[in-house]
Amino acid sequence: MTTVYLVRHGETVWNAERKIQGQLDSPLTAEGISQAHWVAKRAKSLGITHLYSSDLGRAVQTASIIAQPLKLEVITDRRWRELNMGILEGRCIDDLSDKENAMRRAPLSGALDARILEGESMQEMANRLHQALNDLKSLPKGSIPLVICHGLALGCLIGTIMGLPAHAPRRIRLRNCSLSRVDYQKSDWLAEGWVVETAGDVSHLNENSRDELL
Template identity: 60%
Template sequence: MLQVYLVRHGETQWNAERRIQGQSDSPLTEKGEQQAHQVAQRVRNMGITHVIASDLGRTKRTAEIIADACGCEVTLDPRLRELHMGVLERRQLDSLTEEEEGWRQRLVNGTPDGRIPEGESMTDVSERMHAALNACLDLPEGSRPLLVSHGMALGSLVSTILGLPSWAERRLRLRNCSISRVDHQHSPWLASGWVVETAGDVSHLDAPALDELQR
């Protein structure tokens, strides 16, 4: 049975400032670096064979710290990027106008194909996340990959595996450097395909950062 670990990157400067990142980027804070080391300690003896990360700086840095501890290389996969948040990227959440907040709400509350102008829909992000996850099925027998990605991207993946709409990600708390795990099972009795083993585990972190959108 293929087991795939899913890790959200460490806290960034803009997470701490409640600034929307999407496919824009900001560096890990000191706390974010510390969280990445704590995940690395947690997974270093778990037999991870591949560390695959979104190509944004915050995920790359988190992945490097984890890969270093696991003795593997980082591979980049742009399909693991965060949802593109269009014209609202780089903006501070509390500075949004009523109209802008409306775009964001329509997106997170599941208006079909809702998107921020110039951004992606939740369906777009969950489709590319599933493609990246399914690519793990082509790895050699016995592989145990760990993917480093983002809050909404991972949330939409886990939600849709559960059979929920992609915007159910708002109901999942995937904090910075949380670990989730999904397994691919073949079973004549249970559901075949991807199943969720764990979501949002932060027991390895001494001080979980508060998610910027959940404070």
């Protein structure tokens, strides 16, 4: 069995301001930094051997905090990036027109190829995420990697492992610095492949942590 832990990055300035990040970036807030430290404490008990991260700054900043007590190098991989949200990146949700808001929701509308103008579809994102996840199976036996990723990306990855289409309406709530776990299993009673063990665990976080989903 291969075990992979997945963490959404800490709260960012744009999360707090309700701005669309996508593949643009903003730094962690003081709350986001605190969340990352809580994950680091939790991760020390998990036997983590490798630390991977999206190459976007908010994920790398979160990963760097987690890396300190683990004494691990952060390995960045652009395949773990958030959905490319095209022309809406950097915009505040509250300032969008009705047409722009409909465009923002398009990738989760149920249409296979829906995307924000100049962005990518959920299926395109799912393809790169699964490729990156499957590559972790080639790590030495006994390895336990932890990946720092993004909200829409992780929701899509977990959903597709559970058998949902990539463009299905969002049904998984993943808070900043929540912890998820997926296992690659071969057993007599489960089909060989990835299974979801835990999704969105926040038991390690301060109960007052904000629930930002941007």
